[in-house]
Amino acid sequence: MSGDYLSLLLLFGVSIVNAIGMVVASHILNPRRDTPQKLMPYESGMIPLGTTRARFSVKFYMVAISFIVFDLETIFLIPWAVQMRELGWSAFLAMTMFVIVLAVGLLYEWKKGGLEWD
């Protein structure tokens, strides 16, 4: 492990202490005069209606799945990108096939309406 990771570790420490310190310091210093009205969820002054923990649209789930797939594609592109000039045409061909397969996936999702947000 190189010394550069050591400075990262130090930075993490500073950052976490800072984050906790800021929240705790304000918790100690600030005044608290709670009233039931003050502790109600803020909905523009109205009495809150219904539940917040409602189920939400399956489209968010589609977005998350698509994100994983294309994030993985990006991860696979990164080692190729840094070495592509050494690897030459054969790896370029392999990568073209890989990208086309996933482009077909994107096209399928598009045509099936998985990307629509209505």
Next chain:
Amino acid sequence: MVTFLFYVFAAVAVGGAIGVVISRSPVGSLLSMIATLGSMAAIFVLLEAHFLAAIQIIVYAGAIMVLFLFVIMLLNLGHDYQKDLKVGAFSLVSFATVGAMAYVLSRQLGAADLSDSGPGAAAIDAAIAQHGVVGAIAQPLYTTYVVPFEITGILLLVAIVGALVLAKKNVA
């Protein structure tokens, strides 16, 4: 120093794993799991597996855990998930499986050569010196293992199609 850091991160990883199991709220379990994955990434760095550490965070903590978060909110386990937790024959099977796996792993690890000075380690060091930590992955991935790589692409395509078929009932 490295050994000390290993024990720190290992402790956080195990603590996070325990947190996943005992947390009362699914969101708490999720955050514990992210802590576990983060500590594992740190352990990968200690083992000089830099690219693996980055992928661990980007893919597992940054992408798959986001999906878990969405699923938790989508199903909205809310407050009445306790009744899903049943203790019975299933737990016994789980414990037996984990025990068997631990036994096999300990046997394998006891027999394996874990020194970092063998010929394989030297080849890896040379590749890293020549191509950098990410480039060293590229050389075998796109030459020797190009077929598994293409199959991975098809696997990802199957994932998209599968997700669409499952979600299609609701996507109008």
Next chain:
Amino acid sequence: MEFQPISGIWAIVAMSLKVTGMFTVLMLVVAYTTLAERRVSAWIQDRHGPNRVGPFGLLQPIADGLKSLLKEETVPATASRVFFVLAPMLVLAPALVTFAVIPFAAPLPTPAGVVDMIVADIPIGILYVLAFSSLAVYGVVLGGWASNNKYAFLGALRASAQMVSYEVALGLSLITVLMLAGNVTLTEIVWQQQQLGMWFAFPLSLAFILFVISAFAETNRLPFDMAEAESELITGYHTEYSAMKFSAFMIGEFGHMVTASALMATLFLGGWDLPGTWDNAFWYDGQLIKGFAADGTVVLASPALWKTLATFGGFAAKTGFFLLLFIWIRWTLPRFRYDQVMALGWKVMLPTALAYVMLIGGSILVLDEVGVPWGFSYGAALTAVSTVATVGFVFFLDRGRTITGAAAQYAQKVEVKTISQPASAGD
């Protein structure tokens, strides 16, 4: 004179100084970016802005900080308390550590050795930035979810889906930079821009545009501020937050903005590099070199204090330019509709970025095949390819709206409307 990297006890001193220095400067820059945003916004809208606290309002951020420290904060009775307190910390902590891998000036010679002007030159470089930007989503979602407020939850959902959507385009637009740099560390990305003789904004112009758009979406800034659309969601995911916890969200958001600006400057505008080869410096085989002579031998660099200061000034100016762009765009473009945001991300940015990666990849291999030497002519050839791609992209996106002129189109539409109207309205 031979330059050696700093070592021993002085390396630890330099490391501690760099970590604390970077953290302090970053916090200050974040604080003054909030002031700059208010002053520039005021200037754009032809009003004064905060100018009472200290000369030109320069002490305003300090007053704001003190105020948020001392104000009363509320935790809604229905909120999940633990996660509610945890969320601002999860936003704040990652936002301030990403900057560590960005080099901010030319190496500084000291009596004890040469100090690299970067906090952590780790071998995964840009992947570290991607890793931490992918973690940014948790603080936001957790904040919105734990508040147990409908508006906060909607804001958090929108923000998370938007952030993951544009992370893909962000990652893909990076790929072309990695192709030209040949490594993932940001020091090497700066070095290859010096070697190429031009900043990557020219040979990779379309990647630059895609990256800037994605960076705006990732930082939840207008025109992508769906997460805190005031007119629809109160203030989105941090609706229930007050006092210091609210400030933590704000510092996190501005911290991401500063880091994104510095990243854009480093990846596409040469980082700390200034025009000319006088400031080039890179560690190669244990030597600090300036470049290679025609016969392949190394030319040693001569670092100097004034060079470090000048390049730091250049880096600050480029980062400041992007920060100004963030503020400027806020008062130029209206907010997108949510379906438009998602459509732009998945149907425009993603296919374009993929096609562009393959186009640039093919072009690089063709240029290598032809035997163009790595240097200005190489960059110029790629610039030509990218310019064609960029012009095509802009025309496709624009569909004649800006280039033809909206006024002309509006006139046409009005004309058609008056002709098609029946003349029976004469009563």
